Amino acid sequence: xxxxxxxxxxxxxxxxxxxxxxxxxxxxxxxxxxxxxxxxxxxxxxxxxxxxxxxxxxxxxxxxxxxxxxxxxxxxxxxxxxxxxxxxxxxxxxxxxxxxxxxxxxxxxxxxxxxxxxxxxxxxxxxxxxxxxxxxxxxxxxxxxxxxxxxxxxxxxxxxxxxxxxxxxxxxxxxxxxxxxxxxxxxxxxxxxxxxxxxxxxxxxxxxxxxxxxxxxxxxxxxxxxxxxxxxxxxxxxxxxxxxxxxxxxxxxxxxxxxxxxxxxxxxxxxxxxxxxxxxxxxxxxxxxxxxxxxxxxxxxxxxxxxxxxxxxxxxxxxxxxxxxxxxxxxxxxxxxxxxxxxxxxxxxxxxxxxxxxxxxxxxxxxxxxxxxxxxxxxxxxxxxxxxxxxxxxxxxxxxxxxxxxxxxxxxxxxxxxxxxxxxxxxxxxxxxxxxxxxxxxxxxxxxxxxxxxxxxxxxxxxxxxxxxxxxxxxxxxxxxxxxxxxxxxxxxxxxxxxxxxxxxxxxxxxxxxxxxxxxxxxxxxx
Numbered sequence: 001x002x003x004x005x006x007x008x009x010x011x012x013x014x015x016x017x018x019x020x021x022x023x024x025x026x027x028x029x030x031x032x033x034x035x036x037x038x039x040x041x042x043x044x045x046x047x048x049x050x051x052x053x054x055x056x057x058x059x060x061x062x063x064x065x066x067x068x069x070x071x072x073x074x075x076x077x078x079x080x081x082x083x084x085x086x087x088x089x090x091x092x093x094x095x096x097x098x099x100x101x102x103x104x105x106x107x108x109x110x111x112x113x114x115x116x117x118x119x120x121x122x123x124x125x126x127x128x129x130x131x132x133x134x135x136x137x138x139x140x141x142x143x144x145x146x147x148x149x150x151x152x153x154x155x156x157x158x159x160x161x162x163x164x165x166x167x168x169x170x171x172x173x174x175x176x177x178x179x180x181x182x183x184x185x186x187x188x189x190x191x192x193x194x195x196x197x198x199x200x201x202x203x204x205x206x207x208x209x210x211x212x213x214x215x216x217x218x219x220x221x222x223x224x225x226x227x228x229x230x231x232x233x234x235x236x237x238x239x240x241x242x243x244x245x246x247x248x249x250x251x252x253x254x255x256x257x258x259x260x261x262x263x264x265x266x267x268x269x270x271x272x273x274x275x276x277x278x279x280x281x282x283x284x285x286x287x288x289x290x291x292x293x294x295x296x297x298x299x300x301x302x303x304x305x306x307x308x309x310x311x312x313x314x315x316x317x318x319x320x321x322x323x324x325x326x327x328x329x330x331x332x333x334x335x336x337x338x339x340x341x342x343x344x345x346x347x348x349x350x351x352x353x354x355x356x357x358x359x360x361x362x363x364x365x366x367x368x369x370x371x372x373x374x375x376x377x378x379x380x381x382x383x384x385x386x387x388x389x390x391x392x393x394x395x396x397x398x399x400x401x402x403x404x405x406x407x408x409x410x411x412x413x414x415x416x417x418x419x420x421x422x423x424x425x426x427x428x429x430x431x432x433x434x435x436x437x438x439x440x441x442x443x444x445x446x447x448x449x450x451x452x453x454x455x456x457x458x459x460x461x462x463x464x465x466x467x468x469x470x471x472x473x474x475x476x477x478x479x480x481x482x483x484x485x486x487x488x489x490x491x492x493x494x495x496x497x498x499x500x501x502x503x504x505x506x507x508x509x510x511x512x513x514x515x516x517x518x519x520x521x522x523x524x525x526x527x
Contacts, residue, residue, distance in 0.1 A: 035168055039175040040282050045343040046182040047192065048278075053271035053347050055189045059137075060274025061262050062129050065255055066109065066141035072251040073105025076243035078148065079376040080236045085156040089216075093224035097232045099149060106142040113138055127262050136193040143200050150207035150218060157216060166206050174199045242381040246389055253392040257418055260403050265414040272351035273415035275344055276358035283328040284362035310374070311441035318370055319451050319506035323498075325362045326455050331490050332359045334463035338479035357419035363456065364426045367448075371433040374441075383436055391429035395421055451506040458504060459494065466490040 048056045081098040084091065113134060116125050126134055154163040177195065181187040187195075208218055224232055262270050332339055336356035340348045375384045402417030404410025411417060431449060438445035466486040474485060498505055 035171070039171050041343070042175055043178050044275075044278050044282065046178055047187070048271070048275050048343070048348060049345050050182050050185075050187045051189060051192065053275075054267040055271075056274060057262075057267035057269070057271030058129060058133065059189060059192065060277070061258055061267070061270045062126060062133055062137040063140065064258050064274075065126065066138045067144075068251050068254045069109050069112070069138075070105065070141045070145050072247045073108060074102070074145065075247045076240045076376060076381065077101060077236050078152070079373070080239040081149075082152050082156060083239075083377050084235075085153060089157055092221040093228050094232060095149070095153070095218065095221045096223050097229065097236075099146070101236075102145055102149070106145070109138060109142065125259075127259075128267060133189065133193075136190070140193060140196055140200070143197065143204075147200055147204040147207070150204060150211055153211055153216065153218075154207055157211070157214070159210060159214060162210055162214075163207060166210060167203070170199070170203055170206060173202075239376070239379060239381060242385045243376075246385040246392075249389045249392045253396055256396055257399050257421075260399055261415065261418055264403050264405060264410070264412075269414040272348065272354050273358075273418055275340075275348055275351055276354040276415065276419065277361075279332065279339065279343070279355055280329075280358040280361040283325065283332060283359050284365050310378070311443055313370060313374075314438060314441055314443045314448070316508075318367060318448065321370075322363060322366045322452060323455055323505050323507070325366050326459050327494060329359045329361075329363050330456060330459035331463045331466075331487065333357075334460065334467055335483050335486060338483040341479040342483060351415065354415040354419045357416065357423050360423050360456075361426065363452070364423070364430045367434050367452075368426070368430045371430065371437045374437050375433070378440075380440070384433065387432050387436070388429060391425050391432075395425050398425070455505055458497070462490055462493045466493070 051059065077098065081094060084094045116122055117131065122129075122131070122134070151163075154160065174195075177198075178187070181191060181195065211218060258270070258273075261273060333356045336359070337349070337352040340352045340355055344351065372384060375381060398421050399418060401410050402413045402421055405412045413420065431445075431452075434448060435445045437443075438448065463486075466489040467482075469489060470482050470486045474482060498507060502509055
């Protein structure tokens with residue numbers, strides 16, 4: 001914890017405000033992400049189509065590499081930073097401290113690239129990549145991490161509603177720009193990097209202006225004194241040093257996964273995996289909406305030692321989030337071939353098995369992000385380190401055998417093999433973490449596990465039934481029509497079950513009744 005003298009340091013530039021409720025902030029963040037999801041589908045279709053599997057594979061490989069490197073240098077300190085600014089909005093020296101830490105990690109990353117180039121290991125570490133693309137990807141990862149600072153500040157200070165409105169407006173501009181670049185055939189690998197830079201910098205400026213207008217200018221923050229610097233260093237170290245070993249293992253494992261895929265299967269298979277991962281990311285809209293907000297609530301509840309508030313996300317919120325993620329994931333898994341045809345075109349038809357597996361990832365992410373946030377905020381990072389490290393280490397030889405060619409004792413499954421490993425080990429690992437968290441907050445783990453299995457089973461069955469009926473009664477082979485009609489039937493079935501048999505989905509009957517009354521009230525107002 002931060003010393004009392006440090007917490008008491010005055011700040012003259014903070015406004016008193018009434019923050020939005022968790023429900024309101026989540027709804028606005030969810031609406032923004034759902035609308036962004038629709039626009040991201042446009043990007044997901046245009047970019048892979050225009051770049052092609054090889055160039056898109058190169059982009060996916062090199063950006064993932066440096067994303068992992070920057071995450072390693074972060075060492076989980078972003079959780080400590082978010083906890084501090086959530087617990088005390090007026091303590092601005094932590095912003096300067098964390099920003100300096102990120103800049104130091106960025107300089108080390110650039111130094112690493114120079115060393116690799118000087119010793120002539122570029123082609124070994126980054127197969128098939130040019131020096132220009134390598135540096136573009138590295139700086140892009142650095143810019144993205146720096147912009148996370150004002151992004152986390154808006155959530156921590158309770159400005160989620162305003163921030164999501166601005167992000168949505170920016171997303172509209174970004175989608176329009178990518179359409180223009182694609183239509184006029186200007187979208188190359190280098191141009192796509194330039195596009196990413198432009199959007200990220202514009203986002204950063206937007207968030208900084210929002211914070212400044214609400215009395216939180218990033219240019220007027222206080223630098224930590226020597227004593228504060230020592231206290232912050234000790235605090236961040238205590239929270240993050242158990243994650244250092246995990247960060248090293250994670251860095252090696254994550255990079256090795258993609259490196260083995262690049263080395264043995266090539267850029268095209270890398271493109272298939274990147275394409276599948278992007279679709280999975282779009283399906284995680286509900287998880288990404290609530291996670292930073294839950295972290296804030298965990299931080300506040302942990303400080304006040306409110307056990308009920310700590311258990312609520314597990315017992316009440318997580319089953320609903322899992323259902324919402326599974327609603328998309330299970331249907332897209334069943335319709336993977338049509339999704340590949342719609343978004344990627346003929347060049348991505350062979351990616352359908354990888355897509356079908358990877359879209360299940362957001363279902364795991366629901367509990368993965370929840371348990372990660374809880375264990376970090378409550379200072380139990382050693383538990384997360386020990387469990388996660390085991391699965392990362394076990395996953396390395398499994399990746400090799402699933403990806404490597406037959407000539408070197410592998411099965412040559414390519415991107416599909418990496419997807420199998422990711423989903424199977426991810427499911428087991430996340431549920432191990434969930435088991436520990438449930439013990440700590442006194443919530444039934446087996447109840448949550450049961451709902452995971454029953455929800456996934458029901459939704460997958462409904463997806464298969466919808467696909468079968470559309471295939472039987474609709475002539476022609478237009479993937480968009482088949483996907484849309486199956487989606488409508490599937491959605492109607494899910495809504496009916498949620499209303500008439502809510503317990504199958506883990507929905508409390510009283511919650512169903514409240515939602516029904518809320519919808520009816522809004523309909524009557526519209527009339």
